[in-house]
Amino acid sequence: MNKKNKETNKNQIYSFEKAIDFIKNLKKRNFKESIDVAIQLNIVPNKKNISIKGHAILPNKINENKKIAAFLISDNEINEAKDQSIEIILNEKNIPDFTKKNINFDLMITTPNAIIKMGKLNKILGSKNLMPDIKYGTITTNIKETLSKIRKNYVKFKNDKNDIIHSSIGKIDLDTNKLKENLETLINEIKKYKPQNCKNMSIKKIHISSTMGCGLEINLNSLTI
Template sequence: MKKGKRYVEATKLVDRSNLYDVEEAVALVKKAASAKFDETIEAHIRLGVDGRHADQQVRGAVVLPHGTGKTVRVLVFAKGDKVAEAEAAGADYVGGEELIPRIQNEGWLDFDVVVATPDMMGVVGRLGRILGPKGLMPNPKAGTVTMDVTKAVNDIKAGKIEYRLDKTNIIHVPVGKASFTEEQLADNFHTLMGAIIKAKPAAAKGQYLRSVVISSTMGPGIKINTVKLA
């Protein structure tokens, strides 16, 4: 695959064999983000666990102090007085059973996060085949199955992100935008890593943080020295 001129220029800034401190890596990732749009800065964290075993799963959520720089659209499944509560909290869409055909038959997916009260999970469960593969299924571990819809919506709007292992035991999450200051990106990154280190399963053996890389949407990966994170 031929790499673009911008990408080639950006790679010249990065020493692929080097492990950078967080502050250095953040400065570099900003410098390498030269696209005409505000690139997303992502962290890619490879863990020394085997996600196929339930006792080695790593999944949770954390509120990034400076948000992700993205406007998040929240759908809440609720009924009774929880409907008004969700609307008052600033949810973009609120509903119940009537939303099922819209999602199932019309392919409506104009939302980024789904929250549900526990009494609505029977209804939401019918959407498992659609929401599951897209990572949109509400989950108690991520705080998206809850009676406290106000807190759930507020946290998401404030920059709460969910992290979970993919099939190759890597977590991919946004930590901000290229337009953020270095301090904001470093703050967000440290907050994320703190949560992931805290979530280390008791069954995990050996080195937990195998590799940590940050990159912008169009830029090269920058390896971070994990010794100083643990």
């Protein structure tokens, strides 16, 4: 978007449909851009230690082929992961030599009996938000079922220091109504993860953009949330 367009649209608030229409009519890139959202939360009390994290299975395709790794310790679990075409399988033997350079995956799953062996990996994986977490649905007793969900339209989310959740809701060529369904599903899932130490949590603002575009603020009344 050129400077003039940025200035013209900076302070406007759009319905979801008009925002998507605006974005789709911008100059086309030489790759298929994603539609990204920045969801500003209003958290009460406003404390730095309140973490909002979880995952959602969106109803429509988001075109993200995630490379999945697994940390497992039992032979049965390892064999099951291999049967499900998991290419990267780690165990306790890999821990001493594991560094950030070994991170060539987008997501890691594990089991309850294996997670207790992963303590030494927490610093490395945690810095990349890759440590398995029950709220992300990545600690499981059913590897096959979990992989089936993740390989669909899985997204995980976590608020940043400004209480903003960033996520993708699909590619730019996805139908507008389907993009809207994905966003509404994501928001309604986020609401379910309000922690106990949070008295109230609501959506303050939502900005939407393409990968290379600037953010447009969405009228919350144009969404079913």
